[in-house]
Amino acid sequence: xxxxxxxxxxxxxxxxxxxxxxxxxxxxxxxxxxxxxxxxxxxxxxxxxxxxxxxxxxxxxxxxxxxxxxxxxxxxxxxxxxxxxxxxxxxxxxxxxxxxxxxxxxxxxxxxxxxxxxxxxxxxxxxxxxxxxxxxxxxxxxxxxxxxxxxxxxxxxxxxxxxxxxxxxxxxxxxxxxxxxxxxxxxxxxxxxxxxxxxxxxxxxxxxxxxxxxxxxxxxxxxxxxxxxxxxxxxxxxxxxxxxxxxxxxxxxxxxxxxxxxxxxxxxxxxxxxxxxxxxxxxxxxxxxxxxxxxxxxxxxxxxxxxxxxxxxxxxxxxxxxxxxxxxxxxxxxxxxxxxxxxxxxxxxxxxxxxxxxxxxxxxxxxxxxxxxxxxxxxxxxxxxxxxxxxxxxxxxxxxxxxxxxxxxxxxxxxxxxxxxxxxxxxxxxxxxxxxxxxxxxxxxxxxxxxxxxxxxxxxxxxxxxxxxxxxxxxxxxxxxxxxxxxxxxxxxxxxxxxxxxxxxxxxxxxxxxxxxx
Numbered sequence: 001x002x003x004x005x006x007x008x009x010x011x012x013x014x015x016x017x018x019x020x021x022x023x024x025x026x027x028x029x030x031x032x033x034x035x036x037x038x039x040x041x042x043x044x045x046x047x048x049x050x051x052x053x054x055x056x057x058x059x060x061x062x063x064x065x066x067x068x069x070x071x072x073x074x075x076x077x078x079x080x081x082x083x084x085x086x087x088x089x090x091x092x093x094x095x096x097x098x099x100x101x102x103x104x105x106x107x108x109x110x111x112x113x114x115x116x117x118x119x120x121x122x123x124x125x126x127x128x129x130x131x132x133x134x135x136x137x138x139x140x141x142x143x144x145x146x147x148x149x150x151x152x153x154x155x156x157x158x159x160x161x162x163x164x165x166x167x168x169x170x171x172x173x174x175x176x177x178x179x180x181x182x183x184x185x186x187x188x189x190x191x192x193x194x195x196x197x198x199x200x201x202x203x204x205x206x207x208x209x210x211x212x213x214x215x216x217x218x219x220x221x222x223x224x225x226x227x228x229x230x231x232x233x234x235x236x237x238x239x240x241x242x243x244x245x246x247x248x249x250x251x252x253x254x255x256x257x258x259x260x261x262x263x264x265x266x267x268x269x270x271x272x273x274x275x276x277x278x279x280x281x282x283x284x285x286x287x288x289x290x291x292x293x294x295x296x297x298x299x300x301x302x303x304x305x306x307x308x309x310x311x312x313x314x315x316x317x318x319x320x321x322x323x324x325x326x327x328x329x330x331x332x333x334x335x336x337x338x339x340x341x342x343x344x345x346x347x348x349x350x351x352x353x354x355x356x357x358x359x360x361x362x363x364x365x366x367x368x369x370x371x372x373x374x375x376x377x378x379x380x381x382x383x384x385x386x387x388x389x390x391x392x393x394x395x396x397x398x399x400x401x402x403x404x405x406x407x408x409x410x411x412x413x414x415x416x417x418x419x420x421x422x423x424x425x426x427x428x429x430x431x432x433x434x435x436x437x438x439x440x441x442x443x444x445x446x447x448x449x450x451x452x453x454x455x456x457x458x459x460x461x462x463x464x465x466x467x468x469x470x471x472x473x474x475x476x477x478x479x480x481x482x483x484x485x486x487x488x489x490x491x492x493x494x495x496x497x498x499x500x501x502x503x504x505x506x507x508x509x510x511x512x513x514x515x516x517x518x
Contacts, residue, residue, distance in 0.1 A: 001055045003048060007067045008055070009081040009132045012048045012091070016041055016098075016121040016128075023114055023121075031113050035106055038117035042099040045124065049095040056088055058477045061485075063134065063197060072137070077194050080135040085478035086263060086333055087131045090256055093340045094131070096460060097252040098124045101245035103457050104348055108244055108355055109157060116157055119149035120245065127253050131260065136184045136194040140177075146254065147173055150246065158241035165234075165241035172234040176224035183217030186210070187269070200268045200489070208272055215273035218266055219281075225258030228318060229288040232311045239307035240360075244351030247303065251310050252344035256336045259317045263333070263486060267321070271490040274322070281322050286415045288315030293422035297429070302350045302360045305430060306343060309386070312419050313339045319416055320401035324491040328404025329483045330476055335397030337475070338468065342386040342394055345461040349379050352454055353434075356447050362430065367439035372449045376435050378458045383431050385465040387424040393468035 003011040019041025026033045056064060063082030071079045083091065102120060109116050126149065129142030147170060155166030184194070190206055191199050205211055224231045235255075239247050267274050292312030299305035317339070320332030352375065353368075354360055369376035381392070388394040398420060406413035439445060450458070468475060487494055 001052075001065055003051060007065070007081075008048075008052055009065050009067055009083065012045065012052060012095075013081070013125060013128045013132055015045050015048060016124040019045075019121045020118050023117055026114065034113050034117060038121065039099070039102050039106075041121060042095075042102045042124070046095040046099045049092050052083075053088065053092060056083075056085075056478070058085065058480065061481060066134075071135075075137075075188070075194075076192065077137040078135050079138060080195060080197075081132045081138075082134045082197070083132055084482040085480070086260070086482050088478060089333065089337055089475065090131050090253075090260060091128060093256075093337055094124065094127045094253045097248055097340060097344050098127075100344070100348070100457050100460065101248045103453065104248070104351060105243070105245045106453060108351065112156065116153070119152050120249075123149040123153070123249065127249075127257075130257060134196045136187065136196060138194075139196075140181060140184060143180075143257070144177060146257075147177070150250065150254065153246040154238055154242045157243045157246070160241075161237070162241045165237040168234045169238045172224050172227075172231070176221035176231075179217045180221030183214045183221075186214045186217075196264070196269075205270070205272060208276075211270050211273045212276060215266060215270040215277065218261065218270070219277075222258040222261035222266065223284075225261070226255060226314050226318060227258070227311065228284050228315065229291055229311065230284075232288070232292075235311065236304050236307040239310075239347075240301060240303045244347060244354070247347040247351075248344045251306070251347060252340035255310060255314055256340065259314065259321060259332065259336055262318070262321050263329075267324075267486050267490045271492075274490050275324075278322050278324070282319060282409075282412055285315045285318040285322065286412065288312060288318070289416050289419035290422070293419050293426065296426040297422065299426075300362055302353075302362055302430065302434075303347070305362075305426060306346045306350065309423065309426065310339070310343055312423060313343070313386075316398060316401050316416060316419065319405055319412065320397075323401070323405040323408050323412075324487065325404040325407060325494070326483050326487050327407075328401050329486060330479055331397050331400025331402075331404055333479050333483065334393075334468070334472065334475060335401060338385075338393040338397045341461050341464050341468075342382055345378075345382040345458060345465075346386065348457060348461075349375075349382060352450065357443060362433050364441060365434045365444060366437045366441065367435070368444060368447065369435040370439065371444065371447050374450045374455065378450070378455075378462060379431065379435065381462055381465060383427050385469070387427050388420055391466070391469050393465045393472075395469060396472045 001008045019037060022037045023034055063084055066082040069079040071077050123146060126142050126145035133139035133142055151166050151170045154169060155162050158165060188194060206214060227235050238250060242250060289312050292308045296305050296308040317332045317335050320328040350360055385392040385394045388398045402413050402417060
């Protein structure tokens with residue numbers, strides 16, 4: 001499947017760089033042309049990923065659209081790309097959020113415009129590259145490529161403490177990357193290839209002790225990126241100081257790199273170690289859920305509140321992944337998409353107020369619903385989406401995670417459920433303080449409602465919140481096969497045990513029974 005004679009995965013990975021080249025050629029001072037090119041490149045990239053969706057087969061086993069070529073023959077590293085349903089949904093999310101991020105930057109960014117959009121488009125290439133890579137060296141290259149543009153987006157276009165936040169983000173994630181690189185080298189010494197598919201199919205896993213060490217090396221890289229408690233301290237600083245588009249991409253896509261790494265590498269390559277460390281990892285996930293929610297309740301800055309809420313929401317995703325049941329795993333993947341939609345929209349909502357008032361302090365607002373009725377409606381829908389109201393996207397993911405986890409350990413599910421209650425508390429309290437009551441700050445008297453461009457930015461996210469919340473079946477079908485494959489590796493005997501207990505309902509992925517051996 002090609003686009004313009006170019007294999008489709010290579011096309012969607014590197015197309016944003018064509019936009020970069022076009023921006024470089026624009027003469028100095030032509031800011032409108034730069035904005036138009038950046039937005040057009042991001043929009044075309046989104047349409048290209050929809051073309052990918054059109055050719056994807058939900059019934060096919062294994063990876064699709066595979067591209068393979070020699071790269072570094074001496075070490076058997078290949079240019080190897082391919083996707084499954086999990087990758088596909090994350091690629092679609094990435095291209096959509098990148099386009100909305102470029103659109104939201106139209107008036108917000110005034111200085112160094114060319115450099116800003118260049119870094120944003122390079123970042124998109126790095127993110128897409130991570131999701132399509134099936135060779136560990138190619139994966140690691142794209143993983144590192146993401147660091148540099150995000151560092152500059154925070155460090156150059158961020159707030160007052162931007163340098164501190166950018167360096168902290170860079171050092172944390174670099175530390176995790178180096179640990180993961182050591183793990184990759186150990187895997188190569190065992191398998192003599194960097195081909196992820198060959199490693200998974202070969203199945204001759206590392207010895208238990210070595211598997212545990214390598215699992216831990218990968219875990220550090222992914223846990224920092226999620227981020228899980230206690231590796232989360234870089235996140236609030238990065239979110240608060242980043243420009244709005246940087247926060248949207250950071251929350252919407254970059255945090256998913258860690259949980260994607262658990263699904264793509266940790267569980268299939270280290271099934272024994274994944275089962276061995278499931279209890280400490282689940283404990284960290286539960287702490288993340290409760291701690292992130294409690295800290296969110298105490299925040300005075302809207303961005304920091306949403307940042308800590310991400311720690312809580314991503315804790316749900318990690319819990320779903322390490323429950324090892326199809327229901328919880330599918331819930332985790334859907335929740336990754338939901339978090340990108342809801343939290344991305346929340347950062348855009350804060351960005352709208354910041355552009356008008358240049359403050360994010362909750363105490364500076366109040367009574368805005370009377371001056372900004374359209375904004376209030378969008379804010380309310382996304383708030384309800386974030387707290388998991390039935391009929392909106394957040395409900396589906398959290399419900400599946402809790403149900404899938406409950407069949408394994410009801411205590412884990414009960415503790416996680418407290419995060420939902422706390423989440424409703426801090427989000428509704430935020431909405432009440434910002435939108436209701438009388439306007440007591442004179443600066444809010446003349447504040448304007450959403451303009452056409454801002455409304456267009458929110459519409460796709462609001463629409464997706466309803467579509468996933470009302471009819472999630474198409475999204476779940478896309479991830480059926482890859483989730484089934486992961487469960488068969490990390491939870492062997494699950495489907496057989498289910499069939500033995502209930503011979504009449506042996507279809508994989510529709511379980512409601514207790515998880516298999518652990």
